[in-house]
Amino acid sequence: MAVRGSRPRHPTAQRRTKRTVAQSTSTEAQDWVSRYADDVIAESERRAPGKPVVVASGLSPSGPIHLGNLREVMTPHLVADEIRRRGYEVRHLISWDDFDRYRKVPAGVPGTDESWAEHIGKPLTSVPAPAGSPYPNWAEHFKAAMTEALAALGVEFDGISQTAQYTSGVYREQILHAMRHRADIDAILAQYRTRKAPPKQAQKQQKPADESELAAAEGSGAAGEDDGSGGAGGYYPYKPFCGECGKDLTTVTAYDDETTELTYTCTLDGFTETVRLTEFNRGKLVWKVDWPMRWAYEGVVFEPSGVDHSSPGSSFQVGGQIVGIFGGEQPIGPMYAFVGISGMAKMSSSKGGVPTPLDALEIMEPQILRWLYARRRPNQSFKIAFDQEIQRLYDEWDKLAAKVADGSALAADVAAYRRAVGTAAGELPRTERPLPYRTLASVADVTAGDEAQTLRILSELDPEDPVTDLAVVRPRLDKAEAWISTHVPAESRTVVRSEPDTETLAALDEQGRESIRLLLDGLGEHWSLDGLTHLVYGVPKVQAGFPAEAGPKELPPEIKTAQRSFFALLYHLLVGRDTGPRLPTLLLAVGEERVRRLLGG
Template sequence: MTTASPTTLDDWVSRTADEVIAEAERRGTKVVCASGLSPSGPIHLGNLREVMTPHLIADEVKRRGIECEHIISWDDFDRFRRVPLGIPGVDESWTEHIGKPLTDVPAPPGSAHDSWAAHFRAQCEQGLADLGIIYRGISQTQQYTSGAYTGQILQAMGLRKQIDDVLDRYRTLEREAEAQQAATASAGSQGAEKKRGQKQQAAPTDDELAAAAAAAEGSGAAEEDDGATGAGYFPYKPYCTVCGTDFTTVTAYDDDTTELNYTCRCGHSETVLLKDFRRGKLVWKVDWPMRWAYEKVVFEPSGVDHQSPGSSFVVGLDLAPLFGWQRPIGPMYAFVGFGGMAKMSSSRGGVPTPSEALTLMEPQLLRWQYARRRLNQSFSISFDGELGRLYDEWDALTRRVEAGTAQPAETAAHSRAAATAEQVLPTTAHPVGFRTLASIVDITTGDDDQLLRIVAALDPQNPPPDVAQLRPRLEKVEHWVTTQMTAEERTLVRSVPDGELWSSLEEPQRAAVDLLLDGNGADLPPLADAWSLDGLTHQVYGVPKVLRGFSADQIIKGDKELGAAQREFFKLLYRLLVSSDTGPRLPTLLLAVGADQVRTLLGR
């Protein structure tokens, strides 16, 4: 193996890949990068970091010509913990399924799939495919029910005393940490009471409350008990063969015969041979390190809920060697938020999935959000007006990369967003700025001929030959205008002049309109001769300059009166054209309205 490539770009992905390759060499194994997803509900953009991080590392390893595999373990044998909010057709009656494996829970009404897990897994897989993510999916239901883990289960049961001793050390540490936190909080409270006149501590913000709740909630697997019972410690949890739930308690186990006794909340009691029994699983804190060993995982990141003291990743350091493996390299990643939320939880509903995001974002743009930030950086993805700014940043970066002026880390992030080791993601042949295109789509309302005419006028030297050259970005913009733009933001161009407004204009206002339409014979041409995006930009900004005695080309900074005059002029044009004080950028609006209609609406 080779641990570095002469073309490796300096970014966090490359540096992490160096570490992972070296670790695989040390262990004498190929590079295996792992993700784990629980299809307990919509798999959202926060969960996507669990997939994108190993994908980016695996992709870099593959680019270097080194054998590598990215696996995704679908935790579909996890219990159905609670009824998620916001799933159409699903209500509190679904509480009857709590405690069953996700693959035994019926799919939401109207689904084409045979289980809850299959429904949300398929939903996620389509988004991953559109993002160019290649992986081997592993159903944990299939693994457990096929007997693939039977040897590991029997091994864990035989080592239950050692496992319990490890967990007990962490239980003690957790209790000590909780006691210390309580003492610190108490002392701080008493000290505060003694200080008169001191401001009260600010109440936590909504984002802070969301973050705290999310951290406490963790993942479905992280909430499971660790196997301790009144009858002893057993790192295995059976699903009842009568009611199908895991409201069960192991009461006895015989190492020689593998006879296991359990009772269930439903009243059922049973003795099974564990070597043959297939309706149960290891508790999470044992299951995860067992799977590291089974798949020989070298790299698997996780969120803060898995890496707090006593959590699954932490205890896995001591438990993985019991299965003949070492804990993989596993950095902690920060949360991804949406619309100001500190962490998105799919059990709360209303958070975007990758497929939903891709109706508004080109795949490169979404990949870029994860590729360009270090793992310890949290970030939010928003679909409001910020999306246009994000597209502008991406377009500017693309131009810098093509010109060779981008920084190495920027170039690396762009490369990882635009392509993988297996493919180049589909691109828009003739990209138009998102906000500009949104304004045009808003005004043209589905008329492709008019849209193409306006886009051609943006760059007369390089017009697109057909609308297909504007896709797939055009499709994202059309969906954004339809679903995200409010009625107040929509633009309705007047069909006839506003005679009442025109008659009320004062002479300086009429002079400004005349100058816009006819020019001044010097540095402002007639409007029809300025009919391009750059020309119209020069025209609308130049009119107030000329009226104040400046040249239209003159660069003027800090003139507050000129700034106020420009704003008033723009407001006047908006009122004459769209009966509003604001609207799309004026040059784009003028192009969309057309030269003849502009002259009509402006009193000519």
């Protein structure tokens, strides 16, 4: 293989390259995505003028591919999409590391049990799929879910199966080259094998600050794989899968550069075999050599790496030196931080129970999920809400949309918004009439998915512009219903009383009876979301001698206490609890006639 002479870039030397005339010049576009796009275009033109810009991601389908792993894809996707918007041809490669070894049986995967442990050490594509799966093997089963999610998110990519690459002999020359230069590779790796581990304090600083964070770097697959050292016959950067048991528990004992004959022994069953690497396809380069080999082979200009690749001896740092052996250069690429999940303990995809992109897309629209990854720089951690915080997140999104529409949003926020709602290929499908998520969730909570009831309530939210067809509030309505049904515990769901609480009604004092009377008297006139909001907040004001329209600055602090007491009374009489969905939405959901009956009117 011809090797082009080049000096590999040091991994920390990710300097800004000279900006080109192709870069975006508007202030609005100069968010982190645009800045990386500027650098990638310039670097691509330096390395391979006139050729497509190549960015890359790597995912290991060793189990459910989680939302931390998604950052491995979204970071280059957003940069690639910006470059496409500027008129360049871009390839976003996703290497499916499906020729990685099966390390353990992930917990919590339906259709599996302890018997899957017998496949540990085999390639992921040689492991049976979970029972009942329509897919031919373990890797394809988990790739399918991620592929579906990426399609919904508008991510355009070229998928590369590493099983297909290795078993078809695509990398044959690269493997032979690595074996010829094994002493050079070993010398680079040896620099790090003798280094002391970083001090404990430094190690702590590398860990996520919050235990709810997901290790995004696991998406790269084999970060913990050995580097090929330890063989009795010397160093070999290649590991065969055993011809007898199919596992990678093998040790290379001899290799002849002239004949390419390689001898290995399986440490599990003692099987020994001599093969010719010019013909043999049942093995792969070890991870710390495999990754930089691919950088050179594919001409990758941009690829991010997780925090586990930042320490001395990590595959990204070592790869920055090994890539030169293959005639390539290390990609530009930021280290990306962790992704957290509200209310969840830190998990990896091998431990089970960790949310995937499809899980998130069940409860939120693709635009919202894209926005979460677009609005934060790669080195900033953030959380994805599966709890009540999702309602606040949607409120924030809707406020941003309004600001973008009226021109009052900050430039960086506008850029993130536009990257969220669409790609260079066009806008993603969106909800025609995006009612507040918390309102839809409250309606879904009370109606339990009854479409007739849902339409009745939504039609009364704004009598001047009623919802007449649920299609206009979908898919947001569907997401809110899914959140209620899958993430709100049964004991927290709202159940409206079937009969009045006569005991509580009879025990009301004069002030309590008066507050109920004022509410009932105003129901007909105020039967809309805004009207009922005005009414329920206004009753305690009127009782205290103030106009219902009085603002906070005109009212004494005691009014807030009176409002809380009044709200608690209404919740108790309507749903038997002290809290519940927002009262105006709850009243609409219950319906005027039933509200009057439950409140004794």
